[in-house]
Amino acid sequence: MSKPKSPDSLRSARWFAPDDLRSSTHRSRAMQMGYAASEWSGKPVIAIINTWSDINPCHAHFKTRVDDVKRGVLQAGGFPIELPAISLAEIFVKPTTMLYRNMLAMDTEELIRSHPVDGVVLMGGCDKTTPALLMGATSAGLPAIYVPAGPMLRGNWQGTVLGSGSDVWKYWDERRAGRIGKTEWEGVEAGVARSHGTCMTMGTAATMMAIAEALGMSLTGASSIPAADVNHIRMCSASGRRIVEMVWEDLTPAKILTRDAFENAIRTGMAMGCSTNAIIHVIAQARRAGIPIDLDDFEKASRIIPVIANIRPSGDTYLMEDFFYAGGLPGLMSRLKDKLHLGALTVTGRTLGENIDGAGVFNDDVIRTIDNPIYNEGALAVLKGNLAPDGCVIKPSACAPHLRKHSGPALVFDDYPSMKAAVDNEDLDVTPDHILVLRNAGPLGGPGMPEWGMLPMPKKLLKAGVKDMLRLSDARMSGTSYGACILHVAPEAYIGGPLALLKTGDIVSVDVPGRSIRMEVSDEELARRRAAWTPPPPRYERGYGWMFAKHIRQANDGCDFDFLETQFGAPVAEPVIY
Template structure:
């Protein structure tokens, strides 16, 4: 039966009432255990119970402030008459997890869904920000179906060293090339290391973290303006408390995610992503998030939007100069969305209880160089393009605005590497026979081959080319790359080579052609030869024999469909486990 949203819930209709309201032995146990924690019965009975899902960890510098922010959220819940309980959730830090945090995104999604389903929660505040925490939390909460608000961690402060403004990730790659070329001293390298990340918060470039929090806000899942606030700004504390107050209201309103994550809201999120100069990782996560909500988003849909959406956020790495702190001062995401308002469906409902259009009223741009007018975009099309061809029949992605335009149409001989260690050893060999027109290829780095789809796609330039002054070349892989990366990198080649995709059949010396305007990527090898190689190809052994990795590689989908698990699709079956059936 569809929900009746015309009236507000009564206390007896709360989901948590199933645990606490009945006069029976099991509910006696539930109430007594909360009283064991020092709560009075009046603290939780008849009040919305709000779960605060916190991805804080001492090995997640992006979320270093989340211990305090959880208290801000709980204060807001209490102010609105709710009862807040904090629950730890898997913390996926981009910097420390090996082989890649992407291996564990679906673990966080499953944990989030099951924690919500199994506990007496009427609504949740999701605390995330570092790359995979946003999609992981949203995937799980969408499937669980209770009201939720997403609280983004916010970007860190600008980096600084020797009078230079530094962007996390982007400048790491830039100065590492200079280090390898012999242009940086040890003292300078240590100074850069200490100055590039100066506070709690996610990367302050438009990397995957800020991309995904912007997507969450554009989709209507965060409070207006929440994704732009720097992590250590006092406004971030106020926003966290506002999330706590708002989620209590959402529970009474029964404002569930199915009312917010609609096809129009997903399209809004994709358009905003393109306009911000988003991370290539947005493709994988946005497709997965949409499909969890029953919206059949495809690569072709994203490419079509990319062709018609100008890039207006002048934020590195796609932009030329600024960082997320500058973006906030220029008006933030609300100002950007106001600027492209005619491209959005402003009738979409948001977690604020208002339409997107209503949340944009009064938004202004305060710096036209940071958030460009439509008449003067950073790039005439959006951030991403989708390629097809005999190397990637199911698609591949590239970030045109972040690479040298001379590679938009390019042909050259391939240098193929079967593993990351093999590639890393070769690029540091100054005798490597390579020229600027070569095409570097890394395979066996996809969802199953990586394992886990690691961020290896921004292949380091060979040292020999760096010393000649080159700083870009065409690179192709079935891996991902950091959203803070840049360069002529073709990524997410699907199907991946590990499962027999055409990239597995490419050989060193084969000519490869990229035609970005035509959206083509091909190996210039005749069909008969490709067929012979196909017949001789032998599948590699699985990466894992037990545990999570074993489960992951047997159930993960390919990059073009979001790398979700097959058994978590909306059409797989109904989720059992709601308390009333036990």
């Protein structure tokens, strides 16, 4: 492909090339680190934003994979520099990594803008890192390619295949019900995570890595490769080579992240059995690109795209390793050709249609045909009504069918500790018809909208053999979770959304096929309750949390900071170099 850019037009040349004192200092300090002028002169400087840390098991291999990316950059004639960013270790960061997704997005954007770089490789995978890196790179505007961490190997315990999250919840309920003991549980603990890499169910990590590929921001097939597979190493070096070419071609995110690209991502996500978190992250990513995606776009896709990836938790057998062997994302997308915009441009420099041309499926039970889905509609459904006027979401492909249309009395909790204590109390007055409700767990109330939405089943019901019931909250839930959980209620209760007015005993009616949710309470009674409602005190009085509270958007708007969306103000100018 032709090279629109010349060496003297490289962005990095503004730092290194001029014959003046300022640039002399830049060259001198680079030489201080052992580099020779020939290593950067006339070459694209490539930032590698690495979210590795000692406490992020999903990214443990990034400590060495970054060397594979560097190798590719060097092979293609570029000059690589690694720029560490906040890691967002999903399991360990409290109250939730979602509180810090936008911090990583800002970190990414400012690292790119402030350094002498011409293009960027984004290394992420664990849940919030993928959308955060892409959001930041989109706002920065330089050529960018995404390197996914990849899923870990399948788990194993006593000959039983284990899936991240999904089987943890299942066996923990078995332990709470007294059907397995401490020794068995310790075996599950040790066997469920056997290698580096992200969750190997179709959780949020696998979902967002695949969505990045469907958007066109990673190499074809990259998102499905298991982290421990040698193909992952080759993909990393190939990404390093490709970003150098992208710089010469001036192939920026703005040329890739079109409305067609986002519709491809949403439709692919629906077919995968994607995480409910995809809605929040994709909306935020799209708005960074100036594309007005909203809940209606997901609802439209849900009506025309069936779930064809038979992967837990929507499926009941297979994991991401099986998905890779069966053909991975290119195989799945090849079965959606009639539903996709095949002319969308990708980081390969080719269209999506060209990328997946000839892709095959090698196991028709893992990746089903459109005519033989595991669920006839898309993975997610958007519900609206007087309880959630701005919408809420459920994953009907992963919940008991009889609960997709249900009315029952609410059992309401204002905070997680009181809810947790209640469901462990075997004297709790609860039946399978009740709807468990947790509120004040949204973007502001959580704070940060923690993954509390898969409310634990009451121990009393577990012991009676009940496996599922309707659960409702303004929180999120892990993509590895399952069950009849209604999430992301907007506006959230903490800011006075209708959920704040619900009382224990009120009847809540849910109709997934009809896409409705309402509390059977008169408008007059709701007005009386609203007049008596008192706003809770702020969660933060200083620091990042204070800034978060002042600027966070609600779930239906993607939970980005208002001042980072494209309509807030003019694009940031290139930095003055002096």
